[in-house]
Amino acid sequence: MNAKPASISENLIEFRDVAYHINDIPTRMIVSDISLRIPRGETLVLLGRSGSGKTTLLKLINGMLLPPKGVVLVQNCATTEWNPIRLRRGIGYVIQEAGLFPHFTVAENVALVPTLENWDAPRTAARVQEMLHLVGLDPRDFAHRLPRELSGGQRQRVGVARALAADPPILLMDEPFGALDPVTRAELQREFSALVRRLDKTIVFVTHDLREALLLASRIVLLQAGRIVASATPQEFLRLDHAEVRAFTSSLSVSPGAFV
Amino acid sequence: MSPWTFILDHRGEILSATLDHFTLVVIAMAIAILIGVPLGMFIVQRPTLRTIALGIASIFQTIPSLALFGFLIPIPFIGGIGKRTAVVALVLYALLPILRNTYVGLTGIDPAVLESAEAMGMTRSQILFRVRLPLALAVILAGIRTATIITIGVATIAAAIGAGGLGTFIFRGVALVSDALILAGAIPAALLALIADFLLGLLERRLRIS
Numbered sequence: 001m002n003a004k005p006a007s008i009s010e011n012l013i014e015f016r017d018v019a020y021h022i023n024d025i026p027t028r029m030i031v032s033d034i035s036l037r038i039p040r041g042e043t044l045v046l047l048g049r050s051g052s053g054k055t056t057l058l059k060l061i062n063g064m065l066l067p068p069k070g071v072v073l074v075q076n077c078a079t080t081e082w083n084p085i086r087l088r089r090g091i092g093y094v095i096q097e098a099g100l101f102p103h104f105t106v107a108e109n110v111a112l113v114p115t116l117e118n119w120d121a122p123r124t125a126a127r128v129q130e131m132l133h134l135v136g137l138d139p140r141d142f143a144h145r146l147p148r149e150l151s152g153g154q155r156q157r158v159g160v161a162r163a164l165a166a167d168p169p170i171l172l173m174d175e176p177f178g179a180l181d182p183v184t185r186a187e188l189q190r191e192f193s194a195l196v197r198r199l200d201k202t203i204v205f206v207t208h209d210l211r212e213a214l215l216l217a218s219r220i221v222l223l224q225a226g227r228i229v230a231s232a233t234p235q236e237f238l239r240l241d242h243a244e245v246r247a248f249t250s251s252l253s254v255s256p257g258a259f260v
Numbered sequence: 261m262s263p264w265t266f267i268l269d270h271r272g273e274i275l276s277a278t279l280d281h282f283t284l285v286v287i288a289m290a291i292a293i294l295i296g297v298p299l300g301m302f303i304v305q306r307p308t309l310r311t312i313a314l315g316i317a318s319i320f321q322t323i324p325s326l327a328l329f330g331f332l333i334p335i336p337f338i339g340g341i342g343k344r345t346a347v348v349a350l351v352l353y354a355l356l357p358i359l360r361n362t363y364v365g366l367t368g369i370d371p372a373v374l375e376s377a378e379a380m381g382m383t384r385s386q387i388l389f390r391v392r393l394p395l396a397l398a399v400i401l402a403g404i405r406t407a408t409i410i411t412i413g414v415a416t417i418a419a420a421i422g423a424g425g426l427g428t429f430i431f432r433g434v435a436l437v438s439d440a441l442i443l444a445g446a447i448p449a450a451l452l453a454l455i456a457d458f459l460l461g462l463l464e465r466r467l468r469i470s
Contacts, residue, residue, distance in 0.1 A: 062379055095375060095379075098376075101373060102395065103394050
């Protein structure tokens, strides 16, 4: 046997000197010089302003974008070598507006990947129940509703349930709570951070909200103009001496005179 | 003789002309759907072909119907006097609304839905048949409804090139200055269009999501 045993620190995702630019125009870099190792079980938060390249990194992981330079490895295999369909079935994906299928019920939405993977009906049904309970929705109440019959927060819960349904080792989340009102957002952030601790998932989470990053991350990677400018645990991050870090930390505090 | 007694006396002929008219429309619509919907699916990913196909379909739609019949008559195989030429012209007329609505329906889908479909690992054909088509159905049907109404109208003019149908009564009525004859064609043609519009509208509303 020459297979290496999986170690705790095994990198599930790895960027090796990756650059991505639009339409073969190397001067219009979206991201460049990206080298990043994401070990199993980490919740990595990609923090940055709009247009800093966060979403591009996510799409490089699930092969919706392929790197013209460098290599992105997922489970030790380059995304260019993966069958894109197989790669994506093993990666949960949650986006801002949830992207639920409007013609599918909640149950059918959650059952999507298990159905694509040809799970038998009883196993799929049981899994749907389990997932809805997991995200705090009572299946008796919600399974047969259409997405338009849900609130924004409920839709986002279904989005998380759908992403987790086929038990993928990796979860990609692109500002999943960004479109919610502040109260619902805080509620979902709290529940999700508790959920993350229970699930053994490797999560890459994109946000421009430092508060959210501090709450959820085991490591924060700060992007600025397509480059990684900082990488630290939440505790270390607040003490970093970098202009962009300070720009984010100062956004947390409200100056005393603001409401006079 | 009042128009009503005329219509009652000739109800057999009127009914069979209505049936002819209906058959002409159904055949033309079936062909137009079989061409328009797959073509609309095909041009979604092909911008050059899309411009050409929609352009040609718009040209046919713009040509006055009687002129289009005139153009078709001298063409060998598809032309000549009779039903076949009429069906060809009706198909050309019905094509644009079906083609355009199929394209619009398939492309007018929330990008977040398509993005998550792709990210979930659905293949292109799974996205087409399980996401795009079901979501586009109401819009495609709206195109079919418009095309059906146009076809019922244009089919009355097809009587001018010997295709039969309800237009026969109208043209003969105009020639003989007979209100009764004109109404014997006009009333059933109008009813046919109204009923088709109502029924297809009902179906469209049932398919509409959101």
